[in-house]
Amino acid sequence: MEVSDKREEAVRRILNGFSPQDYSLPEDFVLTKLTGMKGCGCKVPREILLELLKTFGSEVVVDNDAVGIGLDSCVVPLRHKGLNLVQTTDFFYPLVDDPYIMGRITCANVLSDLYAMGVVDCDNMLMLLGVAVDLNEKERDTIVSQFIQGFKDAADLAETQVRGGQTVRCPWLLLGGVATSVVSNEELIRVDRAEPGDVLVITKPIGGQAVVNSYEWLKKKDTKIEELGLEPAKIVRAFQQTCEQMARLNRNAARLLHKYKAHSSTDVTGFGILGHADNLARAQQNRVDFVIEKLPIIEYAEEVANKMISAGGEGFRLFKGTSAETSGGLLIALAPENVEGFIREIEELDGFPAWVVGKVVARDESSSEIPNKAYISEVFTTECVKSRIHQN
Amino acid sequence: MEVSDKREEAVRRILNGFSPQDYSLPEDFVLTKLTGMKGCGCKVPREILLELLKTFGSEVVVDNDAVGIGLDSCVVPLRHKGLNLVQTTDFFYPLVDDPYIMGRITCANVLSDLYAMGVVDCDNMLMLLGVAVDLNEKERDTIVSQFIQGFKDAADLAETQVRGGQTVRCPWLLLGGVATSVVSNEELIRVDRAEPGDVLVITKPIGGQAVVNSYEWLKKKDTKIEELGLEPAKIVRAFQQTCEQMARLNRNAARLLHKYKAHSSTDVTGFGILGHADNLARAQQNRVDFVIEKLPIIEYAEEVANKMISAGGEGFRLFKGTSAETSGGLLIALAPENVEGFIREIEELDGFPAWVVGKVVARDESSSEIPNKAYISEVFTTECVKSRIHQN
Incomplete structure (x- = not known):
């Protein structure tokens, strides 16, 4: 093959x-x-x-x-x-x-x-x-x-x-x-050089935990499907999309970290986008925080999470940024002038896009004892990421 | 510390x-x-x-x-x-x-x-x-x-x-x-150069599986202890000796592989002394077999295995050479003139001896299709290896 x-x-x-x-x-x-x-x-x-x-x-x-x-x-x-x-x-x-x-x-x-x-x-x-x-x-x-x-x-x-x-x-x-x-x-990038003004980019949408679990409910004929009013066909479709992105290598992104001189980078897995952003922020040499302003979410995962929250649940804490991903995308801090090129090129190479999700800001606290952190902006937006592996 | x-x-x-x-x-x-x-x-x-x-x-x-x-x-x-x-x-x-x-x-x-x-x-x-x-x-x-x-x-x-x-x-x-x-x-030794006439040496006695399992029976008050007539104090002592040797690094042996120009080497673990000797024999460049003539056995392990066999069991196949070891010793093929020095020096460095267990012989079959093998000599001896970590 x-x-x-x-x-x-x-x-x-x-x-x-x-x-x-x-x-x-x-x-x-x-x-x-x-x-x-x-x-x-x-x-x-x-x-x-x-x-x-x-x-x-x-x-x-x-x-x-x-x-x-x-x-x-x-x-x-x-x-x-x-x-x-x-x-x-x-x-x-x-x-x-x-x-x-x-x-x-x-x-x-x-x-x-x-x-x-x-x-x-x-x-x-x-x-x-x-x-x-x-x-x-x-x-x-x-x-x-x-x-x-x-x-x-x-x-x-x-x-x-x-x-x-x-x-x-x-x-x-x-x-x-x-x-x-x-x-x-030279083959390594330093991941501790984020600067105020840098733009945060992610290469795969989030929400894998909501998708994988709702697919489990479907298989097990769990009453949650009916209780939450979930649509089986949409769950299957979201699951397929999630499988594709979990199986997709982050190798092209690794190449582009060098080409577009990334200041910082990590991959998003079990601790969720915010957990890993927080780890990354703490590791920076500069006194900077990472602010997540937008959550690109796998098609239908947002609806699953919202329905769970309406029913009194936590929706896998998806909107809190701590929902686990498996084999998630890279979260990268880039100088603003490099963002467009990075996003265009990763889409050319992988066939899938990347998203601007936030920014790096100078710390406002004066105390040096408080470590850098990442947080989700009070005013954040979500974007439903349509599947590309399906015909329509 | x-x-x-x-x-x-x-x-x-x-x-x-x-x-x-x-x-x-x-x-x-x-x-x-x-x-x-x-x-x-x-x-x-x-x-x-x-x-x-x-x-x-x-x-x-x-x-x-x-x-x-x-x-x-x-x-x-x-x-x-x-x-x-x-x-x-x-x-x-x-x-x-x-x-x-x-x-x-x-x-x-x-x-x-x-x-x-x-x-x-x-x-x-x-x-x-x-x-x-x-x-x-x-x-x-x-x-x-x-x-x-x-x-x-x-x-x-x-x-x-x-x-x-x-x-x-x-x-x-x-x-x-x-x-x-x-x-x-130069920091690696080649493990595929055994020659006819080489002497096989092992750096830890065998029998760990018999010891660990009989200790389990003792803890669980298994009726096997009584049925086989095993002595609890001897089991405990053998278990302690086995723990010591499992925790002991094979690093000094690694150093001596270079000093004494070892022709071949492997470590003895899950497949037992014969299983690993067989793997090693197959990997040789020369057409040679490995013959195990002596089994140095942890104190009391031999008795445990013998009592099991008398009772109709397999005795963990200890005398067949396939009883599993965990963190066992190195099995080494050395030129005859290097054996004495190796054994003396490993004992100086580790505080525990090594044993000659067999030899490397030229293949007698003419067919090149039959791979090299290891086997236990029909006339093999055993040696009870007394514990050194106990006062007496």
């Missing part, structure tokens, strides 16, 4: 859907039953982690919560002059039912932490796999081989190779990887 | 035992209840894995089952001239009840794959952690912080640092890591 075909293969598979019968599996076989938690929502909450780690000082870093240049991946200067080891790992549980698509999402999600640092070329990947203990042989073989095929196709698209890993048995189906690259200083 | 103290800390902790009450945990709190499988025994069987992976050719390698120079770790030649990325990952479940010791074992076990390649210095470690979902906060905080402390102490002893990782919630407590180094060709 050609590289361009592999890109289309993800969309084709998503639109066709996964039929267990095609693989001689029982009709009611559902991958997402093999876990109690979905995608990046399985992370241990950040504040708990930081508390548990604080006795170890800055030396031990978990979930890549480092500062400065190593925000999404750890960056280790090597004894070989001018070279750095850049490395990241992630693992989670299935959140879609097609193991092939799940493989692509897993690989894209791991690589994204390298891409957020401007590292375009990954030197090696390891695959991490926990095979659910209660699968029969047929199920196990189908899932594992489809998952590996998806993971490998994404690695091919990223022009890297999978050369190792570990496979254990586990109560839940556990999926993950490690991405590593050895790079010169 | 000084480095030398950290080495002794493991033995001190092992001999004192883990008292949940010291951490305000319930008296009956048992770490090993948080999994259905123990240590390296959780691996997906090798033949199943290879079957699942075969459609992907040699490009995708799982469980580091590569050939030639990359047997235990993957070795990726980098675009930076003369440098290689060497990388390995492993994760598994608790097999001892002290989370601190479990952290040390986990770290030692991951690093061992680098050491088996002669890589003495690890440039970076990632920690992988799945926190069991049914822990309460107190249990979680104690386990995670103790585990991290143990992992970090082992990393300190190895003169490396933990700079990233991932933490998720999981039904079982999942523990692991990634070890990575960037090395010149």
